[in-house]
Amino acid sequence: MRISDVARHAGVSPSTVSYVLSGKRSISETTRRRVKESIDALGYQPHAGARSLASRRSNVIALVIPLRGDVHVPVAMRFAVSVVTAARAHDHDVLLLTQGEGPDGLRRVSGSAMVDGVIVMDVEADDARVPVLRELDLPSVLIGVPEDTEGLTCVDLDFAAAGAACVHHLADLGHTDLAFVGQPPSVYERRTGFAERTTTGFERAAAERGVRATLHPCSPDTAHGLAEDLLRERPGLTGLIVHNEPSVGPLLESFAEHGRTPPELSVVAIGPVPPGAPPLTSVDLPAEEVGARAVGLLMDKIDGPGNPGVTLLEPRLTSRESTAPRA
Amino acid sequence: MRISDVARHAGVSPSTVSYVLSGKRSISETTRRRVKESIDALGYQPHAGARSLASRRSNVIALVIPLRGDVHVPVAMRFAVSVVTAARAHDHDVLLLTQGEGPDGLRRVSGSAMVDGVIVMDVEADDARVPVLRELDLPSVLIGVPEDTEGLTCVDLDFAAAGAACVHHLADLGHTDLAFVGQPPSVYERRTGFAERTTTGFERAAAERGVRATLHPCSPDTAHGLAEDLLRERPGLTGLIVHNEPSVGPLLESFAEHGRTPPELSVVAIGPVPPGAPPLTSVDLPAEEVGARAVGLLMDKIDGPGNPGVTLLEPRLTSRESTAPRA
DNA sequence: TTGAAAGCGCTAACAT
DNA sequence: ATGTTAGCGCTTTCAA
Numbered sequence: 001m002r003i004s005d006v007a008r009h010a011g012v013s014p015s016t017v018s019y020v021l022s023g024k025r026s027i028s029e030t031t032r033r034r035v036k037e038s039i040d041a042l043g044y045q046p047h048a049g050a051r052s053l054a055s056r057r058s059n060v061i062a063l064v065i066p067l068r069g070d071v072h073v074p075v076a077m078r079f080a081v082s083v084v085t086a087a088r089a090h091d092h093d094v095l096l097l098t099q100g101e102g103p104d105g106l107r108r109v110s111g112s113a114m115v116d117g118v119i120v121m122d123v124e125a126d127d128a129r130v131p132v133l134r135e136l137d138l139p140s141v142l143i144g145v146p147e148d149t150e151g152l153t154c155v156d157l158d159f160a161a162a163g164a165a166c167v168h169h170l171a172d173l174g175h176t177d178l179a180f181v182g183q184p185p186s187v188y189e190r191r192t193g194f195a196e197r198t199t200t201g202f203e204r205a206a207a208e209r210g211v212r213a214t215l216h217p218c219s220p221d222t223a224h225g226l227a228e229d230l231l232r233e234r235p236g237l238t239g240l241i242v243h244n245e246p247s248v249g250p251l252l253e254s255f256a257e258h259g260r261t262p263p264e265l266s267v268v269a270i271g272p273v274p275p276g277a278p279p280l281t282s283v284d285l286p287a288e289e290v291g292a293r294a295v296g297l298l299m300d301k302i303d304g305p306g307n308p309g310v311t312l313l314e315p316r317l318t319s320r321e322s323t324a325p326r327a
Numbered sequence: 328m329r330i331s332d333v334a335r336h337a338g339v340s341p342s343t344v345s346y347v348l349s350g351k352r353s354i355s356e357t358t359r360r361r362v363k364e365s366i367d368a369l370g371y372q373p374h375a376g377a378r379s380l381a382s383r384r385s386n387v388i389a390l391v392i393p394l395r396g397d398v399h400v401p402v403a404m405r406f407a408v409s410v411v412t413a414a415r416a417h418d419h420d421v422l423l424l425t426q427g428e429g430p431d432g433l434r435r436v437s438g439s440a441m442v443d444g445v446i447v448m449d450v451e452a453d454d455a456r457v458p459v460l461r462e463l464d465l466p467s468v469l470i471g472v473p474e475d476t477e478g479l480t481c482v483d484l485d486f487a488a489a490g491a492a493c494v495h496h497l498a499d500l501g502h503t504d505l506a507f508v509g510q511p512p513s514v515y516e517r518r519t520g521f522a523e524r525t526t527t528g529f530e531r532a533a534a535e536r537g538v539r540a541t542l543h544p545c546s547p548d549t550a551h552g553l554a555e556d557l558l559r560e561r562p563g564l565t566g567l568i569v570h571n572e573p574s575v576g577p578l579l580e581s582f583a584e585h586g587r588t589p590p591e592l593s594v595v596a597i598g599p600v601p602p603g604a605p606p607l608t609s610v611d612l613p614a615e616e617v618g619a620r621a622v623g624l625l626m627d628k629i630d631g632p633g634n635p636g637v638t639l640l641e642p643r644l645t646s647r648e649s650t651a652p653r654a
Numbered sequence: 655t656t657g658a659a660a661g662c663g664c665t666a667a668c669a670t
Numbered sequence: 671a672t673g674t675t676a677g678c679g680c681t682t683t684c685a686a
Binding site for chain 2: 043045046047048049050051052053058060063067073074076077080081084085088093094095096097098100101108109111112113114249250253
């Protein structure tokens with residue numbers, strides 16, 4: 001089943017069928033209908049390889065997903081799914097690359113013309129893939145923001161603003177003694193953009209508002225110990241900002257064991273609130289929107305010059321039952 | 328940069344370069360080396376579209392991932408990553424399809440010759456994609472087992488054996504009153520194979536050993552209530568089997584509030600044990616092995632007749648501190 | 655508004 | 671052991 005079969009069935013030339021499919025030149029309404037009917041009748045589907053050979057377009061984009069232990073998997077998956085959905089809306093498929101393949105994976109899919117562009121997740125401040133992207137002249141969009149963004153297209157939540165929004169929310173409620181519970185230490189050590197920017201925003205806003213504020217990296221298995229430490233060393237603490245979804249549960253339980261529960265201890269989460277947890281005041285991570293934006297920007301780069309630059313989505317803090325004015 | 332450039336550089340014909348690359352006919356050692364040097368010197372990479380057009384092989388497989396709320400995402404991700412890794416070892420890339428595309432997605436990637444085969448995850452007993460796979464004559468492997476496996480290739484953990492192994496382990500320790508905490512109700516309602524088979528194995532083994540045994544679907548937000556119910560209604564309960572990773576934590580805490588802690592209350596988990604949790608006796612879900620097997624079987628089907636049938640991997644129960652002889 | 659035909663870059667059958 | 675060459679199925683230029 002190929003394009004010439006459709007052409008014969010519709011009584012037109014192969015090129016006409018091609019143009020009906022691509023819309024790249026005007027076709028009379030009658031011809032178009034006839035061709036479409038033949039396509040449906042025969043169940044024709046163009047051969048992707050032939051198409052990419054002739055048009056130099058594969059209609060596939062690559063998505064590089066993280067597979068580090070310290071990356072919160074459900075969030076990564078939400079990004080991935082939203083990228084696939086958005087890509088399909090632009091008539092593209094998604095090829096999955098793992099972090100493990102690293103720069104070589106990018107070279108491979110680019111050099112073999114398998115993909116028209118690439119979206120890279122979980123970008124670090126000094127990311128080894130960034131120089132490769134610059135060298136490859138492969139359209140790309142980063143989810144996350146490296147240190148040097150020269151010539152790159154990046155999308156992310158404005159994590160600095162998110163960190164600041166939490167401080168302002170708590171400060172507005174009268175809280176003056178805050179702790180920020182962050183990502184696992186390894187995340188900061190490799191200088192992952194989003195984590196760094198959040199703490200920066202937190203610290204800056206805390207300084208601005210003149211509140212006491214401290215930073216505490218945390219992983220789920222150290223959450224309990226951290227809570228104990230804070231209870232002991234920070235008796236005046238009334239505001240907690242948690243940028244670490246899997247630790248929210250353990251942390252709240254540990255505080256609860258000592259009678260410290262929301263909203264007396266006011267808690268703000270950055271990121272999706274786990275189902276089944278008490279409804280927390282939170283800054284949500286709009287993964288769907290970030291994914292869709294990344295795909296949109298990538299399509300612009302594939303089709304034309306694109307809009308290089310950093311797009312930071314405004315965070316939105318949703319006030320729920322876990323925060324209240326200071327007693 | 329194309330194959331003829333390499334051929335000229337190496338002083339051979341294009342077909343020789345092709346054969347060096349594919350290994351499909353014998354090449355003298357000297358020629359092979361010369362060609363390889365040229366390939367390296369020029370940084371040649373074959374055009375994937377041209378290759379798939381000429382060879383009728385795309386060297387890409389599709390992976391259909393679930394995106395239901397009730398599927399445990401980190402486990403799904405482990406499968407996905409292991410599939411990508413194994414596929415790369417067989418010189419294939421992986422195209423990501425979401426459940427949302429359903430049967431049409433399969434038809435599309437098959438009809439356009441984008442992929443050589445497909446791996447479908449999270450298969451239900453009566454899965455809408457199974458008839459499509461039968462009709463498409465696209466090589467496929469299912470991770471999971473539907474009701475009618477006629478003509479299909481399936482891989483999975485032997486969940487029935489896993490359920491049974493937990494019963495035998497506890498019965499061997501003298502426990503006679505067991506509860507099985509399962510997946511969210513929706514998972515059973517759509518008759519997901521692995522969930523059903525686990526409970527079947529559990530019930531069969533319990534009957535065999537003559538122990539009291541009950542089934543309890545559960546989601547993270549109902550875990551606490553379920554624990555309360557069990558404490559009230561099952562005072563003699565000393566053995567708990569949990570086939571629901573995200574509920575393990577909440578469940579154990581609820582029991583602990585009433586002084587019931589492992590190993591007095593002996594607990595066996597089916598699935599990966601969350602990091603930071605106490606070391607539980609468990610039957611691990613060998614996602615890496617399942618993924619690698621699925622890819623291996625798919626490659627066999629792509630290259631030849633394959634081995635249709637159901638491959639069930641033997642579960643291995645690892646005894647840890649959460650189980651002990653009945654007091 | 656449509657058709658004819660020249661490639662796109664590779665593989666594999668055929669030839670030597 | 672290697673070379674020649676006819677496609678693979680599509681897009682797009684050129685022509686009408």
